[in-house]
Amino acid sequence: MSDKKxxxxxxxxxxxxxxxxxxxxxxxxxxxxxxRGAELTDELVHENKKLRDTIAKLEEDNASLKTQxxxxxxxxxxxxxxxxxxxxxxxxxxxxHEQEEITGKITNRFAEVExxxxxxxxxxxxxxxxxxxxxxxxxxxHVKELLVQLVGAKSLAVYFVDEARRKLEPIASDGxxxxxxxxxxxxxxxxxxxxxxxxxxxxxxxxPHVADGDVRTEPAACIPLHIDDRNVGVVVVYALLEQxxxxxxxxxxxxxxxxxxxxxxxxxAFHHTRTDGKLPTPEELRAITG
Amino acid sequence: xxxxxxxxVVEDSPMMRQLLVLALSRVRNLKVTEADDGVDGLxxxxxxxxxxxxxxxxxxxxxxxxxxxxxxSDPTHxxxxxxxxxxxxxxxxxxxxxxxGANAYITKPIQAPQVIAKVKELLKIEA
Numbered sequence: 001m002s003d004k005k006x007x008x009x010x011x012x013x014x015x016x017x018x019x020x021x022x023x024x025x026x027x028x029x030x031x032x033x034x035x036r037g038a039e040l041t042d043e044l045v046h047e048n049k050k051l052r053d054t055i056a057k058l059e060e061d062n063a064s065l066k067t068q069x070x071x072x073x074x075x076x077x078x079x080x081x082x083x084x085x086x087x088x089x090x091x092x093x094x095x096x097h098e099q100e101e102i103t104g105k106i107t108n109r110f111a112e113v114e115x116x117x118x119x120x121x122x123x124x125x126x127x128x129x130x131x132x133x134x135x136x137x138x139x140x141x142h143v144k145e146l147l148v149q150l151v152g153a154k155s156l157a158v159y160f161v162d163e164a165r166r167k168l169e170p171i172a173s174d175g176x177x178x179x180x181x182x183x184x185x186x187x188x189x190x191x192x193x194x195x196x197x198x199x200x201x202x203x204x205x206x207x208p209h210v211a212d213g214d215v216r217t218e219p220a221a222c223i224p225l226h227i228d229d230r231n232v233g234v235v236v237v238y239a240l241l242e243q244x245x246x247x248x249x250x251x252x253x254x255x256x257x258x259x260x261x262x263x264x265x266x267x268x269a270f271h272h273t274r275t276d277g278k279l280p281t282p283e284e285l286r287a288i289t290g
Numbered sequence: 291x292x293x294x295x296x297x298x299v300v301e302d303s304p305m306m307r308q309l310l311v312l313a314l315s316r317v318r319n320l321k322v323t324e325a326d327d328g329v330d331g332l333x334x335x336x337x338x339x340x341x342x343x344x345x346x347x348x349x350x351x352x353x354x355x356x357x358x359x360x361x362x363s364d365p366t367h368x369x370x371x372x373x374x375x376x377x378x379x380x381x382x383x384x385x386x387x388x389x390x391g392a393n394a395y396i397t398k399p400i401q402a403p404q405v406i407a408k409v410k411e412l413l414k415i416e417a
Contacts, residue, residue, distance in 0.1 A: 118402050121312045129305045142305065149306050152399040241377065243397055 119250040122150050126257055130265050134272035139265045143235070144174040146258065151251050152244030153220070153237045157181045160225075160233040160266070168234060176238060184234075221247070223255045225263035232263045295413050296321045296338065300331035300345035300357060301375070306400070310344060313402035317409055328352025332360060335367055342412055344373045344396075344405075347383045355387055362391035371412040375400065 129142045140158070147153040155175030159168040162183075170181040220240050225233035235258060297320055301307040307324050314322050323338070325331035327349045335343075343361065347354035354374055361367050372392045376384045384395050394408050409415075 114403060121309065121402060125305055125308045125312065128308065132304075145303060145305050149303060150309070150399055241398070244399065 115249065119253050122250050123253055123257055126150060126254055127261065130257075130261050134269045134277070136266070136269040136273045139269040140172045143258065143262050143266070144172060146254065147235065147237060148174055150254060151237070151247075152241040153239070154241050155238040157236050157238070158225075158233065158262075158266075159184065159236065160263075161186065161231070171233075221255065223259050225266075226259055227263045227267060232267075235262065294319045294321065295341040295415070296323065297409065298323050298325060298331060298334055298340045298343045298345075300325040300328060300343065300349070300354065302327050302346060302349040306346065306375070306398075309400065309402075310405065313400075313405045314344075314409065316402070317406055317415065320409070320413075328354065328357035328360075331357050335361065335364070340367070340370055342371045342373065342409060343367075344375065344409070346375045347387065348377075355383065355390060358387050358390045358392050373405075373408055373412065 126146050129146065130139070133139060133142070143158060144156065147156050153174070155173070157170045157173040157176060157178070160171045161167075162169045166186045168184040168186060170178055170183065172178065173181055219236045219238050221235075221237040223235040223237070224231050225235065295317075297314055299307055299310050299314070299322055301310060301324075311322050311324065314320055323334055323340070325334045328345075329352045331343070331345065332352070334340075343357075345354040345357055358372055358374070361370065361372060368391075371394075372387075374384070374387045374392045374395045375398060376387075376395050377398050387395065393412055396404055396408060
């Protein structure tokens with residue numbers, strides 16, 4: 001008897017042959033099993049390696065991303081900081097400009113106050129010196145000195161009106177010989193107006209500067225002298241010291257003071273000197289002041 | 291406590307003297323003594339100690355140049371800073387005064403800020 005393949009049936013074969021066949025089959029099975037197992041193991045090892053590599057790469061990527069993220073955050077922080085600093089800078093610049101503006105205003109104000117202070121000091125000294133004495137020579141010296149020392153006049157003459165002869169006569173000078181200073185004719189008209197006109201004419205056309213011979217030079221300044229509203233004389237400043245290039249506000253204030261006070265001081269000193277310093281009695285003063 | 295300084299102003303014109311004193315009154319802790327001319331100036335110097343001298347050049351009795359010379363030859367005051375006051379046409383006087391030992395000059399008409407600045411500079415007073 002044989003099986004379909006023509007091999008003798010197991011029961012027909014000897015036991016040893018069957019055992020050998022079974023052993024062969026077992027070996028073949030085991031061989032296949034272990035071979036497959038080894039292959040699977042290899043695959044698993046390979047797969048494991050791939051996974052490890054992937055994990056390593058992912059970890060690497062993750063670290064890189066984390067770094068990048070940190071870096072991005074740092075950049076964002078830095079940018080925010082820069083914006084803050086820029087804002088602070090703008091604020092400080094604006095504040096600085098404001099401060100500069102304030103400083104400029106303070107500096108200007110300081111210069112103004114300084115100038116006013118100097119003006120007041122000069123006016124105080126001028127007023128003080130003009131009225132400190134009733135001696136005519138002293139008053140006259142102080143009038144001239146005010147212009148020489150405080151203003152910087154180089155040459156000047158003081159004129160007083162001679163109403164009878166209708167002319168302005170020089171009564172004192174500095175930096176120029178009095179004898180050579182010409183009188184200025186006063187033309188017809190009311191006495192005060194005529195003197196004012198003569199002063200104006202002297203200023204506009206110039207009073208001859210003797211040192212310059214025949215050349216008629218325009219005076220640097222003409223200061224009309226008043227007693228109340230009456231023009232009674234003039235101070236003519238012919239020339240200024242070389243370093244004195246222009247009149248300042250303080251000079252103009254001094255001219256105003258001289259214009260209002262000098263003639264009164266001169267006339268007062270004249271009467272006082274003429275009466276040998278005799279003081280009026282209280283009765284005489286009361287009689288006049290009412 | 292702030293230092294106190296003393297200044298001698300030698301000037302024959304009462305007006306200029308008053309103006310200088312008024313200007314110098316704005317310098318803190320500066321005591322000012324006035325003298326009418328060089329001789330009066332020397333008399334005041336002999337009677338006290340001064341940190342600075344301001345003197346006019348043209349004065350009667352003893353002018354500023356003689357005063358500068360006398361001060362510089364006086365062991366007590368030879369190092370005291372001297373400021374001279376000159377007019378514009380007196381370059382020779384100015385040069386002579388500086389040669390004799392004056393430290394600085396101011397030209398007339400004087401201006402208070404100029405006087406104050408010069409005095410502060412020579413006395414090393416901070417502005």
